[in-house]
Amino acid sequence: MRSTDCTTWIGLLYVIGIVSVQPARCRSEKEQLMTLQNRTETAGTQEIFPQIEARIDAIPGYKEASQQIADTIHSAVLDGGPAARNAADLLHGTWLGHPLHPVLTDIPIGSWTLAALFDGLEAVTGNHYAGRVADTLIGVGAAAAVPTALAGIADYSAIKQDSTSLAAAHGALNSVGLGLYLLSLNERRRGRRGRGRLFGALAFGLVTLSAGMGGDLVYRKRVGVNHAPEPAGPTEWIDALSLNELQIGAARRVDVEGEAVLLYRPDANLVRAISAICNHAGGPLEEGNFKNGCVECPWHQSVFDLSDGHAVHGPATMPQPTYATRVRNGQIQVQLGRGAEYFESLGNVRTRTIGE
Numbered sequence: 018m019r020s021t022d023c024t025t026w027i028g029l030l031y032v033i034g035i036v037s038v039q040p041a042r043c044r045s046e047k048e049q050l051m052t053l054q055n056r057t058e059t060a061g062t063q064e065i066f067p068q069i070e071a072r073i074d075a076i077p078g079y080k081e082a083s084q085q086i087a088d089t090i091h092s093a094v095l096d097g098g099p100a101a102r103n104a105a106d107l108l109h110g111t112w113l114g115h116p117l118h119p120v121l122t123d124i125p126i127g128s129w130t131l132a133a134l135f136d137g138l139e140a141v142t143g144n145h146y147a148g149r150v151a152d153t154l155i156g157v158g159a160a161a162a163v164p165t166a167l168a169g170i171a172d173y174s175a176i177k178q179d180s181t182s183l184a185a186a187h188g189a190l191n192s193v194g195l196g197l198y199l200l201s202l203n204e205r206r207r208g209r210r211g212r213g214r215l216f217g218a219l220a221f222g223l224v225t226l227s228a229g230m231g232g233d234l235v236y237r238k239r240v241g242v243n244h245a246p247e248p249a250g251p252t253e254w255i256d257a258l259s260l261n262e263l264q265i266g267a268a269r270r271v272d273v274e275g276e277a278v279l280l281y282r283p284d285a286n287l288v289r290a291i292s293a294i295c296n297h298a299g300g301p302l303e304e305g306n307f308k309n310g311c312v313e314c315p316w317h318q319s320v321f322d323l324s325d326g327h328a329v330h331g332p333a334t335m336p337q338p339t340y341a342t343r344v345r346n347g348q349i350q351v352q353l354g355r356g357a358e359y360f361e362s363l364g365n366v367r368t369r370t371i372g373e
């Protein structure tokens with residue numbers, strides 16, 4: 018390269034450097050406004066599910082109808098006697114200590130995702146073995162979708178009111194997706210593999226969008242997560258209430274160092290303490306029904322055993338935090354950092370609770 022060429026290139030790079038490297042300066046008001054606007058627009062694109070929710074909520078009558086359907090199913094469960102209640106508990110996952118629906122969703126989503134890959138392989142390579150694998154996976158996913166949907170319907174029947182419309186749309190999309198998969202299987206059985214793959218691809222798109230909505234229900238709307246506080250406080254006795262202020266058979270919600278604690282006195286010699294915030298969706302347990310050593314949440318009728326907090330009936334699936342209690346100098350005292358089992362482990366809970 019000649020020296021004149023080198024000089025030209027160096028000069029050009031220098032000019033580019035000067036133009037591109039601007040000295041630091043304060044932005045004008047107009048520039049700041051534009052940055053803010055850009056950020057708002059970017060945030061908007063990140064909030065796809067809130068936007069979907071806003072649009073479906075704007076459909077006249079949709080929100081009310083989705084709530085009405087949920088209420089009808091929930092009433093049928095409550096009025097259906099022990100068999101209906103036990104079936105609902107099974108579907109909620111109360112026996113598992115964890116919501117059942119998200120556990121089951123892995124099977125259809127996993128099967129259908131693999132089916133999409135094998136369908137793609139068949140379409141590209143013409144490998145019929147890949148096509149047969151896709152057919153089988155679609156069938157497995159469709160079979161698993163039935164109990165998955167039933168568990169989802171059970172959860173939907175007792176969902177928080179602000180989540181009903183999105184949950185209904187999630188269920189509707191999944192139903193359409195399942196219908197398309199069944200059509201796809203039918204086409205494949207008749208030898209029309211191209212149409213079968215097309216229906217499969219459409220179904221996969223719908224159920225993928227729906228799976229995103231399901232995730233949004235959990236992570237943004239907090240459906241199915243534990244709403245009760247962590248039982249992690251000091252392991253010291255803290256005065257909660259005078260014993261005289263808690264009649265036998267009565268319940269009181271008290272604030273103990275910022276924690277909402279429900280005190281219940283089933284008889285003269287015993288005081289139970291449990292978190293007053295229902296772990297299912299945050300319902301106020303002090304407004305519930307107290308019967309047979311249990312409290313029934315006023316919002317969706319979960320039932321918790323007051324002695325150890327375990328969920329007797331759903332929709333709650335997790336145990337309710339309990340607190341150790343005792344009475345000293347006429348004061349009911351609790352330990353936020355220890356559950357009721359602390360006293361159970363010490364022996365006779367009654368003499369330990371009331372007595373000096």
Ligand code: FES
Pocket residue numbers: 295296297298299300314315316317318319331332333
């Ligand atoms: S908030 Fe739903 S059962 Fe308590």
